[in-house]
Structures are given as C-alpha cells and as structure tokens.
Amino acid sequence: MNFDPLNQFQEDVTNVLVRHKSLLDVITKFQESCSRVNRAVVKSASNCGCIEIIGKHQKVPSDATYEEINQFLSNNIVGELCDVCRDKVEQEIGNCLFYLAAVSSTLNIELSDIMEKQWKNIKTLGKFSLY
Numbered sequence: 001m002n003f004d005p006l007n008q009f010q011e012d013v014t015n016v017l018v019r020h021k022s023l024l025d026v027i028t029k030f031q032e033s034c035s036r037v038n039r040a041v042v043k044s045a046s047n048c049g050c051i052e053i054i055g056k057h058q059k060v061p062s063d064a065t066y067e068e069i070n071q072f073l074s075n076n077i078v079g080e081l082c083d084v085c086r087d088k089v090e091q092e093i094g095n096c097l098f099y100l101a102a103v104s105s106t107l108n109i110e111l112s113d114i115m116e117k118q119w120k121n122i123k124t125l126g127k128f129s130l131y
Contacts, residue, residue: 006112013101023106030099037092044089050082 017026045053053076060072081089104111 006115007110009097010101010105010111013098014105017102017105021106023103026099026102026106030096030103033092033096033099037089037096040085040089040092044081044085048082048085050079050085052078054078 019025042053045051054074055076058073060069064072101111104114
C-alpha cells in the first residue's frame with residue numbers, strides 16, 4: 001500500500017506546528033479536537049435536526065452467526081447530514097487528524113506505519129482483530 005499522502009500530511013503538520021510543540025499541549029489539543037467532532041455531530045441532531053440519533057437497544061438473535069450480525073444492526077442514524085453540518089463535521093475531523101498527526105510526530109511515530117500495521121491485523125485476523 002502507498003501511504004505517501006499520509007506521510008506528506010504528517011510532515012506538513014510537523015512543519016506548521018509552532019504554537020503547540022510540547023507533547024502536553026499537543027495531546028490536550030488532540031483531546032479537545034476529538035470532543036469537537038462529537039459536539040458537531042450532536043449539534044447536527046439537536047440544533048439543526050438534519051439527522052436523528054435513535055439510541056435504543058439493538059436486538060440480535062442469539063443464534064445469529066458473526067456474518068449475519070450486520071443484518072440486524074443499525075448505525076442509529078436517521079437522515080443525512082445537511083451541507084452545513086457535513087462541512088462542520090468534516091472540519092472538526094480534519095482538526096482531529098491534524099492533532100493526531102502532531103501527537104504521532106512528537107512521539108516520532110509514523111501514522112502510515114500504524115495504519116499499515118492495523119490494516120494487516122484486520123486482514124490477517126478478520127473478526128478476531130476486534131478488541
């Protein structure tokens with residue numbers, strides 16, 4: 001797999017990261033940015049109403065096989081993000097990715113290496129790769 005865009009993104013993040021060089025600053029900004037993703041999604045439901053989040057117990061027959069489970073599960077979302085909400089959620093996910101790259105760079109870890117290892121685990125272990 002070619003992860004060049006990911007490597008380039010991480011390198012560019014490292015080059016523009018000036019204000020938050022400390023690992024403590026970076027991980028708290030990462031935490032904050034992830035919270036803002038959640039907030040943007042929730043506001044799409046609560047303020048805009050373009051989506052509805054139905055949080056109810058999902059019933060899966062006890063005799064369902066692993067391959068059949070997806071037939072019985074839902075993502076709990078009714079509707080679609082409107083353009084305004086989609087833009088906001090994408091912006092917040094982008095910020096979260098920025099700070100994830102910054103955390104990785106600060107710790108001298110390549111995001112592409114992590115992604116490749118994770119992808120190989122999924123391909124090798126399949127359903128057993130779930131924690």
